[in-house]
């Protein structure tokens with residue numbers, strides 16, 4: 698098992714997402730999908746760790762920097778960390794991790810962390826979570842429940858999303874349980 702400097706942020710699963718944060722991640726993933734040639738998008742997650750040691754993610758914020766392609770994102774480390782600290786101060790919330798999208802290309806869509814994703818997450822000691830948002834277009838089908846996964850479908854746009862979160866635990870990087878705190882019943886999970 699690879700060595701991780703410092704202790705990972707301790708929390709009790711599931712990680713809770715506000716519907717607002719989920720919608721924002723989905724909206725950004727969709728924007729990247731609609732760029733000609735398709736692009737992955739990348740951003741930061743903010744929220745709190747409450748008294749029960751639960752992480753509650755309230756906001757997702759897009760990061761403009763770096764170089765995006767359909768297969769990955771090259772993020773300038775110093776600039777992105779300055780930006781994420783500034784956003785944390787602005788929002789008055791804790792930085793809880795990053796998210797990025799994986800776009801469907803010719804029917805193929807990488808579900809988990811790629812080896813490069815894993816490496817950059819592991820090296821980023823300030824980041825407790827890495828969230829992947831898969832995005833693809835298609836007709837709705839009945840979705841079966843998949844552990845540790847949130848599915849969303851937007852009837853208005855016809856896009857599907859699959860959301861998974863990875864956390865640094867004592868035994869390494871693992872997929873963790875997530876839950877969406879619903880405020881309105883427009884997106885179907």
Ligand SMILES: [Zn+2]
Nearest residue numbers: 797810811814
């Ligand atoms: Zn990736």
